[in-house]
Amino acid sequence: VGTTAAPAQAATSLTINGASGGRTFDGVGAISGGGGNSRLLIDYPEPQRGQILDYLFRPGYGASLQILKAEIGGDTNSTSGAEPSHQHTRSDLNCDRGYEWWLMEQAKARNPDIKLYGLAWGAPGWIGGGNFWSADMTNYLISWLGCAKQHGLSIDYLGGWNERGYNVSWYEQLRSALNSNGYGSVKIVAADSDWSVAGDINSNPAFASSVSVIGTHYPCGYRSAQSNCSVPSAATSTGKTLWASENGSDDYNGGAPAVARGINRGYIDGRMTAYLNWPVVAAITPNLPYPTMGLALASQPWSGHYAIGKNAWVMAHTSQFTAPGWQYLDASSGYIGGNRNNGSYVSLKSTDKSDYSTVIETMDAGSAQTLNFNVTGGLSTGTVHVWSTDVDSGNPADYFVHTTDITPSGGGFSLTVQPHRVYTLTTTTGQGKGTATGPAPGAMSLPYSDSFDGYATGTEAKYLMDWQGAFEVAGCGGGRSGRCVRQMSPQKPITWDALSDPHALLGDVGWSNYTVSSDVLLEQPGYAELIGRANGQDYGSTGQLNAYHLRVSDTGAWSILSSSTNGTVSTLARGTTTALGTNRWHRLALAFSGTTVTAVIDGSTVGSVNDPTWAGGQVGYATSQGETAQFDNLSLTPGS
Numbered sequence: 001v002g003t004t005a006a007p008a009q010a011a012t013s014l015t016i017n018g019a020s021g022g023r024t025f026d027g028v029g030a031i032s033g034g035g036g037n038s039r040l041l042i043d044y045p046e047p048q049r050g051q052i053l054d055y056l057f058r059p060g061y062g063a064s065l066q067i068l069k070a071e072i073g074g075d076t077n078s079t080s081g082a083e084p085s086h087q088h089t090r091s092d093l094n095c096d097r098g099y100e101w102w103l104m105e106q107a108k109a110r111n112p113d114i115k116l117y118g119l120a121w122g123a124p125g126w127i128g129g130g131n132f133w134s135a136d137m138t139n140y141l142i143s144w145l146g147c148a149k150q151h152g153l154s155i156d157y158l159g160g161w162n163e164r165g166y167n168v169s170w171y172e173q174l175r176s177a178l179n180s181n182g183y184g185s186v187k188i189v190a191a192d193s194d195w196s197v198a199g200d201i202n203s204n205p206a207f208a209s210s211v212s213v214i215g216t217h218y219p220c221g222y223r224s225a226q227s228n229c230s231v232p233s234a235a236t237s238t239g240k241t242l243w244a245s246e247n248g249s250d251d252y253n254g255g256a257p258a259v260a261r262g263i264n265r266g267y268i269d270g271r272m273t274a275y276l277n278w279p280v281v282a283a284i285t286p287n288l289p290y291p292t293m294g295l296a297l298a299s300q301p302w303s304g305h306y307a308i309g310k311n312a313w314v315m316a317h318t319s320q321f322t323a324p325g326w327q328y329l330d331a332s333s334g335y336i337g338g339n340r341n342n343g344s345y346v347s348l349k350s351t352d353k354s355d356y357s358t359v360i361e362t363m364d365a366g367s368a369q370t371l372n373f374n375v376t377g378g379l380s381t382g383t384v385h386v387w388s389t390d391v392d393s394g395n396p397a398d399y400f401v402h403t404t405d406i407t408p409s410g411g412g413f414s415l416t417v418q419p420h421r422v423y424t425l426t427t428t429t430g431q432g433k434g435t436a437t438g439p440a441p442g443a444m445s446l447p448y449s450d451s452f453d454g455y456a457t458g459t460e461a462k463y464l465m466d467w468q469g470a471f472e473v474a475g476c477g478g479g480r481s482g483r484c485v486r487q488m489s490p491q492k493p494i495t496w497d498a499l500s501d502p503h504a505l506l507g508d509v510g511w512s513n514y515t516v517s518s519d520v521l522l523e524q525p526g527y528a529e530l531i532g533r534a535n536g537q538d539y540g541s542t543g544q545l546n547a548y549h550l551r552v553s554d555t556g557a558w559s560i561l562s563s564s565t566n567g568t569v570s571t572l573a574r575g576t577t578t579a580l581g582t583n584r585w586h587r588l589a590l591a592f593s594g595t596t597v598t599a600v601i602d603g604s605t606v607g608s609v610n611d612p613t614w615a616g617g618q619v620g621y622a623t624s625q626g627e628t629a630q631f632d633n634l635s636l637t638p639g640s
C-alpha cells in the first residue's frame with residue numbers, strides 16, 4: 001500500500017461526493033439460528049466465552065455486528081440442530097429456554113444499538129394443527145415478542161417462515177396483530193425466500209403496507225458463487241427496502257472473498273441495504289452439517305479453543321466504519337473503472353453528513369491499481385485513515401490492519417490498491433482489532449458424568465446438542481428427586497427439513513472405546529434410546545446419523561441398531577426383557593470395545609454383537625416421536 005502512484009499502473013479517478021443521493025444503510029450482521037449453530041458457545045468457560053462475544057459484537061473490536069437475526073425455536077431441526085420453543089405445547093410458556101435470549105442480551109450489552117430480528121424455521125406441531133400459516137402461529141410470534149420484552153430486548157424486525165414461501169393474508173394478519181399488541185414499530189421482513197414476493201407486493205396494496213422489507217436469501221448466488229447481486233425490476237419497483245437477509249454458508253475463513261463481494265455488490269448491483277451472514281458462529285461439533293461456517297469457530301467448549309475467521313474481519317471493514325442510518329452515496333459507489341473484475345467500492349456518509357467511509361474490494365483484480373480520490377459535497381477533507389485485509393493471507397496479522405493515514409490536499413488523495421484485498425478509507429476513528437487469544441485445541445477427556453442436578457429447569461444440559469425435539473432440564477419423575485433431562489416435544493413438529501426421531505448428541509467425535517450408561521424413564525408407551533459412536537449426521541434427506549443405538553420399549557422389547565445417514569437402520573440384535581413399563585426408572589448401558597458392542601439393561605447384559613461399521617463418535621439420547629422420556633445420571637467411562 002502506498003500513497004503515491006507507481007508510474008506503470010493505470011490510474012482511476014473517483015469522486016466521493018457528499019451531495020450524492022442513495023439509500024439508507026441498515027447494517028451488516030449475522031444469523032444465530034437455522035439452526036443450532038451457536039449451541040456450544042454458551043458452554044464455553046470464561047474468559048474465552050466473553051472474548052468470543054467481544055469479537056462478534058463489541059464495537060471497535062471485531063466483526064462488530066450491526067444486526068443479529070435469531071431463530072424463534074420450534075423444537076425441530078433447522079439445519080445443524082434444533083432450537084427450543086418457548087411453547088412446547090399450547091398451554092406452556094417459558095421465556096428462558098435455549099441460548100438465543102442469552103445471545104441477544106450479550107449482543108445488546110456490548111452494543112445497545114445492535115438491531116434484532118426474529119425468524120422461525122419450524123414450529124411445534126400443536127400450532128394450527130400442523131399448519132404454519134395459522135392464527136396460532138401469529139399468536140406464537142406475539143408471545144415470543146412478549147418474552148423478548150421480559151428480557152428487556154426490543155425486536156426491530158420479524159420474519160415469517162424461513163425459505164418456505166409466504167401467505168399474503170397471514171402476513172396481513174401478522175401486521176394487524178403486531179399493531180394491536182403494541183408492536184407497531186416492529187418491521188416485517190418478507191419472505192426470507194426469493195424475490196417472488198415482490199409480485200404480490202406490487203399488486204396488493206394491503207400486503208404492501210404490511211411489509212417493510214423484502215428480504216431475499218443468497219441473492220448473489222449460493223456460497224462462494226456469490227458475485228452478481230442484481231435484483232429483478234419487480235423487486236426494485238416495489239420501492240421497498242431490499243435486503244440480502246441470508247448470505248454466506250461458507251467456511252469462517254474461506255468465505256472471505258464472497259463476503260467482501262457480497263456486501264459491496266449487494267448494494268451496487270441490487271441496492272440491498274443489509275447483508276446477513278449465515279451463521280454467526282460455528283459452535284457445533286465437526287460431525288454436524290456446516291461445521292465451520294460462520295464468522296468464528298467455537299466448537300470445543302471443553303478446551304476453550306476458538307478462532308476468529310477472516311469473514312469477521314472482512315465484515316468489520318463495513319461494520320466498524322458505519323452505523324445503521326448512514327446514507328449510501330450512489331455517485332461514489334460502483335466498479336473500479338466500470339469493470340467488475342477490477343473490484344468495487346461503496347461510499348457512505350454519516351448521519352451528521354460530514355464523515356464518510358469508502359469500502360473497496362479487489363477480489364477479482366489481477367494487478368495493483370492506483371485510485372485518485374476527490375472529496376466534495378460537504379464531506380470532511382480531514383485525515384483519511386486506511387485499513388486493509390489481505391484475503392489471500394493465512395496470517396491473522398494481515399487482517400484488519402490500520403495501514404496508513406493520508407492528509408488530503410485540496411480534497412484530493414491517492415491510494416494504490418493491491419489485488420485480493422479489502423480496504424476501508426474513513427474520516428472516522430475508534431476502530432480496533434481485539435487481541436485476546438484462546439488456548440490450543442484439545443480432546444474432551446473421559447471419564448465424564450452429569451447428574452443434571454446442577455441446572456435450572458428449562459435450560460439445556462452442558463454439551464448436550466439437540467438435533468430434533470427438545471431435551472431440557474426438568475424435575476425428575478417416577479418419584480425421584482432432583483433434576484433430569486426430559487424430551488419436551490410431545491408431538492411431531494412442523495418441520496423445516498427432514499423429520500427424525502427426537503435426539504440429542506454430546507461429546508467428542510474422537511471417542512472410540514467406552515461405556516456410556518444412563519437412567520431412563522418412559523412417560524408414555526414408546527421407546528427411548530442410548531446412542532453411541534455417533535458421527536456423521538444428515539439433515540436434508542434422511543435426518544439419520546451414523547451411530548449405534550440401544551433401543552428399549554415399555555413392552556420390554558429391546559434392540560441394538562445401526563443407523564446410517566443414507567437412511568438405513570439395521571437391527572444387529574433384538575430380544576425381549578421384563579416389561580419396562582412407564583414412569584419407572586431403568587438403567588441402560590452401551591459398551592464399545594473394538595468391534596464389539598454390548599447392551600446392558602438394569603444390570604443384565606441382553607446382547608452383544610460384533611460389528612465393524614462405526615469406529616467411534618459421540619453419545620446421545622433419543623426417543624420415539626412424541627415420547628417425553630426422561631434421562632438421568634449420564635456416565636461415560638473410558639474403555640480399551
Ligand code: 147
Pocket residue numbers: 033034035078079162163217218222246249278290
Ligand atoms: C439456508 C438456510 O436458511 C439455513 O438455515 C442453512 O440451512 C443454510 C445452509 O447453507 O441454507 O437455506 C438454503 C439452502 C440452499 C440454498 C439456499 C439457501 N441454495 O442452494 O441456494
